Amino acid sequence: MTSDRPFSASAPPAPDFARASLFLDFDGTLVGIAPRPDAVVVPPGLATHLRRLSDALEGALAIVSGRSLPELARFLDGFDGLLVGSHGAEARGMAPPLAHAPEGIGAVQAALSAFAAREGLLYEPKTLGGAVHFRDRPAAGAAVAAFVDTLAAASPGFAVQPAKMAFELKPAGASKDRALTALSALPAFAGRAPVFLGDDATDEPALAWAGTQGGFGIKVGPGDSAARYRLPDPQAVARWLGMEG
């Protein structure tokens, strides 16, 4: 449990485009979870919908993902608005939260890649770290957790980020709530109440943060959360945002 408040399962009120700012996670929120990171199905017209949404919000919209920024931009080709990648460490459209990659990134990525190859697991290289996925072999989860914990302890610039059926090493200090704080200082977000939608462990600090800033978080899918509201899946998110059709 990430909050001392009981988690409400209620649906959120309709979005208030005149007064809210919107921050949207990508995997599990805008697109459904797929067997592999490269197998996600981006709904047709998503980029166009996001462009319209950004216009309706007068620019107060950002996609805030754990994905590497170039990959996120590729999935959302046609949307030229604000993007945050690598769990808050990279950004397009505002000053990059992290000036440069943490020292030792090459060694960290080599260690993650070698471990994954040895264990027959999927390694996802990322701009500022890397992830080992065990969706194909859930029983390997404990071994992956132990490996990344040991590697992080020996790699001062990095921290473990749990994900759905994966563990990542990301730059220490990178977090979505910090990225939201930086985004909210941009003129387009001034005077608006932040609303964050996300589904995963990396989203929890931002779901909680939105509630402390006069807005609210919306947890997508099952599970405990610091969010005030819940939507069941990405299809419900699309309906809530008026992005269908």
Ligand SMILES: O=P(O)(O)OC[C@H]1O[C@H](O[C@H]2O[C@H](CO)[C@@H](O)[C@H](O)[C@H]2O)[C@H](O)[C@@H](O)[C@@H]1O
């Ligand atoms: O912050 P997000 O946009 O939600 O990104 C979080 C991680 O998502 C991806 O992994 C997850 O989705 C994959 C595709 O559906 C799935 O196969 C995997 O099991 C999930 O953990 C992505 O691969 C990671 O880099 C992101 O950090």
